[in-house]
Amino acid sequence: MEREHQGCLVGIGMLAVCGVILFVAYKLDIPYLRCTSFLLPALIGPYIGSRYLSTAEQREKNSFSRRTWILLIIGCLALAALLAWLLDGRLW
Structure with a gap:
């Protein structure tokens, strides 16, 4: 239950x-x-x-690597520029 609360706080902070x-x-x-x-x-x-709302087994099986997250963020920023x-x- 602690991970869910932490995930909720992280989500609220990001929003x-x-x-x-x-x-x-x-x-x-x-x-x-x-x-x-x-x-x-x-x-x-x-x-x-x-990260926070899945079980340990699902985290290992379905998680993106750090490289994938970096590529997703770069793609999102490039799409925002476009x-x-x-x-x-x-742009400015």
Whole structure:
């Protein structure tokens, strides 16, 4: 039960960081940060679920490696840059 509480707190913290990024993006009118703050929560659920809300057997069997997570984050940031450029015509 302790892992579930820890996972919930980590998830809430990550969503709070995304909220702060979104606030800064709208305040300073930065399309790249706005798109990033929309896309990063899509990675939070799978991360929390695979780390904290699964059994030990499922963690070993279905977990992504550190390299895979890094590639997913880089892909998410690249997609945010592409969306910012397509939707607003600028990154900053």
